[in-house]
Amino acid sequence: MLAAAADLDFLRSSVTVRETEDGISFFDGETGFAAELDGAVLSQFGLASLAMKEQLARFGLTNDTADLTDIRRKQRNALAGGRSTLQRLQDRLESLCRTVPYFAERRSQFSPELIEDVEAFEALPLMRRKDLRANFPHALLPTNIDLREGLFSGRMAFVATSGSTEDRIQVLANSMVDRLPFGADDLLGIPLSGKQPKTAFFTTAVCSSSACFRQATTYQDRISQSSPDLLLRTTSDPFSMDRTLIEDFHAELTDYRPTILAADPLYLQCLVRAARRYSIPVPSVPVVQTGFEFRTQLSHRTLRETFKCPVLDDYGASEENRLAVECHRGCLHVRADAVYLEIINQQGACQPGAIGNVVITTFDTLTPLVRYLIGDLASWTGKKCDCAFSAWPVIELHGRAKDLLRTRESWISSLQIDRAIQAPEWLEFYRITQRQPEMFEVELIAALDADPDILEFADLLSDYFEPAHLRIRAVCGFELLPSLKVGTTLTKLPTPEIIP
Ligand SMILES: [Zn+2]
Secondary structure, eight states, X not given: OOOOGGGGTTBOTTEEEXXXXXXXXXXXXXTOOXXXXXXXXXXXXXXXXXXXXXXXXXXXXXXXXXXXXXXXXXHHHHHHTTXXXXXXXXXXXXXXXXXXXXXXXXXXXXXXXXXXXHHHHTTSOOBOHHHHHHHTTGGGSOTTSOHHHHHHHTSEEEEEOOSOGGGOOEEEEXXXXXXXXXXXXXXXXXXXXXXXXXXXXXXXXXXXXXXOOOTXXXXXXXXXXXXXXXXXXXXXXXXXXXXXXXXXXXXXXXXXXXXXXXXXXXXXXXXXXXXXXXXXXXXXXXXXXXXXXXXXXXXXXXXXXXXXXXXEEXXXXXXXXXXXXXXXTSOEEEOTTTEEEEEEETTEEOOTTOOEEEEEEESSOXXXXXXXXXXXXXXXXXXXXXXXXXXXOEEEEEEEGGXXXXXXXXXXXXHHHHHHXXXXXXXXXXXXXXXXXXXEEEEXXXXXXXXXOHHHHHHHTTTTSOGGGEEEEEXXXXXXXTTSOOOSEEEOSOOOSSOO
16 A cells, blocks of 8 residues: 555654555654544545645645744644644543533533623533542542553552641542653654653652652662653652752763753752752753742752753642743743633633633543642733744732731732742742731741841832731741742741632
């Protein structure tokens, strides 16, 4: 069936063509794009026909262009399948109502017939953590998957969310999903040759997302068998890292040579501080991606200055780790390939600039989420980015809803506080805890060899707090949260589930 090689000389040289059971497959070695054509189409048109050439040109496979950015753009469009958001949401609901008991039992609330436009979708009921806890696994997994085989082969894995025991929830995740979107070369602004880049993870010492850290294991044991990932050794006490941990960090990164260092920004900042104290250099990496918890401007500055490379955010959660990703232009783009993301307050959908709760609907997770309240706050920037991912809307992360502070009759997010503080030279870490109305405990960790300027700090926050309501003290470390995260703003007061 395969045409003679001469008939295929209109394809780019990186494209390989193979016969399959049902037709032929194309694989683009430069971008990682793969497509299949079935035999019926082939025999109707012929591989070297004009119609076929036009089709393959739309997939970026033909040699009329050599510009990889242009090629990846075409291939991204081909993968998106030209379906509208509404069609994708309808298809997802149709499949869920057929295969997942939770939705089948609630067909009257989740039927695709209910949504004739995206606004109608946004009127469907919200899912919450308690729904996951009450219905997982039996009612929330598709009836047509082979769970036993999936777990045995490692293609599926149970993932638990970090957090205190009463908050903890579990989901079943597909272990084989790529962490970065197709054509991430254009996103990060570095060449990746269509492969998922080698990534080293440095984060909390608990299971989070698909990375489960086992303290006692060796370097070899921490290199993943199924993906190009290394889990770096970590600690449950980031504010007093020992010399061996920093030496191992240096040795393992130097040996593994990842393209991406994916890290909890505050843990990595602690590591940089310890490395300075021990005079141990930090290896260079092409890109640092921060995630797992809120990134302060102080952390962003320290990491940029230390690693001398782009430091880009990657927003995910245990329930779905592909929520938004920052491009090399500095815009945090919603992962429209994986989720439909809404930002709502008690009035409904938020306008650009207004802070609201993040609500996600996943297109392909094994544990399906429809209008799931994930616990984070964000706002639309309304900005149009000019990168190759400009079609994916841009958000700003405001931190967790349960970390809102209450002051002067308003709820203030971690991002609003961080914007006020900016990044004074003498400061490295801060944390603000509210245990009662009008009283804020502030802990500061000054830069090495610097003195904390408590008056300046109070002044920076004067838009939000009366100086008399702040109890500021300098400390050497913070007590970690139950999730082992560091935390930036914390409140012990009840916070609204959905922002007013
Ligand atoms: Zn962008």
